[in-house]
Amino acid sequence: xxxxxxxxxxxxxxxxPKKAAKLVERVARDTEDPAKKVExxxxxxxxxxxxxxxxxxxxxxxxxxxxxxxxxxHEVMIATGRSWEGTRGILRVLGIAPEYVVCSNGAVxxxxxxxxxxxxxxxxxxxxDASEVLADLRQHLPDARYLVELPNGDRLYTExxxxxxxxxxxxxxxxxxxxxxxCRVVVVAPDQAEQDFVELVDRIGLNHVSYAVGWTAxxxxxxxxxxxxxxxxRVRTELGIDPAHVLVIGDGRNDVxxxxxxxxxxxxxxAMEQGPPEVHDAAGEITLSVQAGGVAEVLRxx
Numbered sequence: 001x002x003x004x005x006x007x008x009x010x011x012x013x014x015x016x017p018k019k020a021a022k023l024v025e026r027v028a029r030d031t032e033d034p035a036k037k038v039e040x041x042x043x044x045x046x047x048x049x050x051x052x053x054x055x056x057x058x059x060x061x062x063x064x065x066x067x068x069x070x071x072x073x074h075e076v077m078i079a080t081g082r083s084w085e086g087t088r089g090i091l092r093v094l095g096i097a098p099e100y101v102v103c104s105n106g107a108v109x110x111x112x113x114x115x116x117x118x119x120x121x122x123x124x125x126x127x128x129d130a131s132e133v134l135a136d137l138r139q140h141l142p143d144a145r146y147l148v149e150l151p152n153g154d155r156l157y158t159e160x161x162x163x164x165x166x167x168x169x170x171x172x173x174x175x176x177x178x179x180x181x182x183c184r185v186v187v188v189a190p191d192q193a194e195q196d197f198v199e200l201v202d203r204i205g206l207n208h209v210s211y212a213v214g215w216t217a218x219x220x221x222x223x224x225x226x227x228x229x230x231x232x233x234r235v236r237t238e239l240g241i242d243p244a245h246v247l248v249i250g251d252g253r254n255d256v257x258x259x260x261x262x263x264x265x266x267x268x269x270x271a272m273e274q275g276p277p278e279v280h281d282a283a284g285e286i287t288l289s290v291q292a293g294g295v296a297e298v299l300r301x302x
Contacts, residue, residue, distance in 0.1 A: 046250035061296030131178030229261035
């Protein structure tokens with residue numbers, strides 16, 4: 001089923017730079033040839049650990065590979081755990097203005113109003129009452145740092161953290177975080193080892209919400225039943241793209257939902273090499289690490 005719709009990942013052959021450049025030019029000419037029929041794909045990229053390295057630099061070759069995918073006729077978009085404030089600049093660097101962007105792990109879907117200005121509106125929003133889960137977490141993680149995203153995009157946080165983009169965010173007392181419905185809760189416990197944090201979250205037993213644990217002691221909480229896949233299904237439907245013409249690439253536990261969604265509907269899901277085992281299992285395909293240019297490796301073969 002999948003092979004009938006999507007190109008195979010192929011194999012790797014090391015060649016000299018000059019020959020590699022010629023091969024890329026030939027592929028570009030072939031894909032731009034109107035006589036050659038190319039099935040339009042919805043290509044979905046995660047950001048952190050997929051497009052960006054830990055130091056916020058770009059994965060090797062990703063900009064050129066995204067440009068190649070666009071030239072081939074595919075729709076390249078982003079699905080991230082980041083808020084819109086932390087995503088907009090990445091679109092600019094990648095040189096894309098997709099019709100839709102999925103943020104906040106699927107709780108927020110934005111629709112393009114103006115491509116030149118990267119002006120987007122909050123097209124679909126999911127919210128939940130986080131007061132109970134915040135109280136439970138505070139009991140077990142009193143020293144953690146907390147952030148919530150409100151339906152209008154405002155963000156409230158308890159303590160500063162270097163890894164957070166806090167532009168236009170507001171520091172508040174912990175008790176203020178749960179006073180209104182939110183799209184997303186982020187919890188970071190810098191003193192917790194990753195595995196200890198995973199086990200602690202499992203023991204707490206978070207009910208009535210969806211959640212994913214990040215690489216470090218980082219927890220993302222969303223409304224129950226909401227993840228990247230729910231936002232992407234709305235986008236796919238609006239764009240009228242066949243489910244089998246979806247390709248998703250990611251590296252984290254918050255990508256598992258969209259990977260299963262893609263594979264179960266006949267599409268492709270590719271995990272970055274450095275991702276944890278459960279991400280590899282959900283994807284079924286593994287590319288190079290983010291440091292080695294895994295996204296570029298996949299996109300150049302389309």
